[in-house]
Amino acid sequence: MSLPDVFRDLLTTPGPSGREAAAAEVWRRHARAFAEVEHDTMGSSVARVAGTSDAVEGSSGTSGGGVPSVAVVGHIDEIGLIVTHVDDKGFLRIAPVGGQDPQQLVGQRVRILARGGEVRGVIGKKPIHLIEPDERTRAAKIKELTIDIGASGKEDALSVVRVGDVAVIDAEPIELRHGRIASRSLDNRVGSFVAYETARLVAEAGGAPGEVMGWAVAQEETGLSGGATTAHRVRPDIAIVVDVTFASDHPGVDVNDLGEHPLGSGPVIERGTPLHPWVTDRLIEVAEAEGIPHTVSATGRATGTDVDTIHIAADGIPTALVSVPLRYMHSVVETVEVEDVLQTARLLAAFAQGLTADVDLLR
Structure with missing residues (x-):
């Protein structure tokens, strides 16, 4: 499987925390082809695809207040x-x-x-x-x-x-066997690409009932900063954070500690303390209905991702975490299977397209 051009552009453009401008501009340039794009003083970017329903702009925590807006969040910075x-x-x-x-x-x-x-x-x-x-x-x-x-x-x-x-x-992505790639910055150009690709898929399909946003947020690696400020400013009804997680299929990994999610098993849907039960369960239901391979992981505490600041932003934002299995995290040879990345975007697009105005996010 060849690497999508947008994904390659993101991987080859440097953007460490606090100096993400070049990578962020690559993301925004591609997103302008189908979305209304904005960015802020932190360096975070938002691509908006308007909802198609008359009852849009729902309010999180209400029932029947309109179709909820969805933000798909990946961080654009790297170590x-x-x-x-x-x-x-x-x-x-x-x-x-x-x-x-x-x-x-x-x-x-x-x-x-x-x-x-x-x-x-x-x-x-x-x-x-x-x-x-x-x-x-x-x-x-x-x-x-x-x-x-x-x-x-x-x-x-x-x-x-x-x-x-x-x-x-200084390292270029290399393509390995079975549609796998190795590169620096997959953590988390994977997430920012999924945010872009989800919004693109929704726009290509003519929209979703509620507004769908892709976010490429800044400074996650050094303090979860961009996710927090963007969530406070934009206040989506639902946020789905996309990051990478430890693949379970290379030497030295104990599946009893981390769970079982090898390369090629699709998105990893997290269940746990800071994550909204309805949003998480709905993601699993959509994956099953769409025939999207996936695994489930669990956490009883903070996730170490943008979830940890987004879910407590403003009055509280219902937040989920979907991850892509990755080998050799925080190295120059981080490795993923491209199909896992694409399946994650398909899952999130299907989730957004299936939302209705009667969603009740109170718990």
């Missing part, structure tokens, strides 16, 4: 690095933006988003020949790593890079 210091020899010291595993960074090529354009560099550490034998099995620490841009010294480095510039790993 990255930030320059914290330039030493006298021109090497860049770095800190993580989001949850970085230093073992994933050693020997990687990077793209630094600098004022004059992208600067390429490599992440180096002391060669194994110079490491004491008793230290060779110790995990590297990020403070021991540097970015080398080939500078002749501090002044030369500072002529193209500033403290506070951010970087991402």
